[in-house]
Amino acid sequence: MSEHRIYSTAFAKVYPMYVQKAERKGRTQAEVDQVIQWLTGYDAAGLQRVLDEGWDFRRFFADAPALNPNAPLITGVVCGIRVEDIEDPLMQKLRWLDKLVDELAKGKAMEKILRR
Structure with missing residues (x-):
């Protein structure tokens, strides 16, 4: 299987x-x-470092301080695919992020977006 371009x-x-x-x-x-x-789990300074240093998505997720333990609660469809059914761990993390931004843009309450 070929590598997804988004990873780099x-x-x-x-x-x-x-x-x-x-x-x-x-x-x-x-x-x-x-x-x-x-x-x-990035803080503001860590996120800024990622942006300043031009990290790719692979490194962004590999070096993330702490993936939220509630991330698997992120479900639904992004780009026609159910995020909970994605088998590639890196692609699933990417789609979780896409889904969070989608929910934000749709006006969902922050408490619901952050699975509280």
Whole structure:
């Protein structure tokens, strides 16, 4: 099976798209950062380092301080695929992040997005 191109894509290239998607729906960059930090365990400085140093998605998730133990509670469809059915662990983490940003953009309450 061939490697997905997204794995070697710089997180910093996709991050502005997450922010734009949220902002178009009245959410903020701070809220995007909050869901990213919730999922990955990065703090603000760590997230900024990822962006500044141009880490790809593979490294972004491999070096994440602590994947949230509630991440498996993220379910639903992203790009026509149920995130809970994705077998590739890295692709599943990517889709979890996509799903969190989607929920943010759809106006879901932060408490629900963060599976509290």
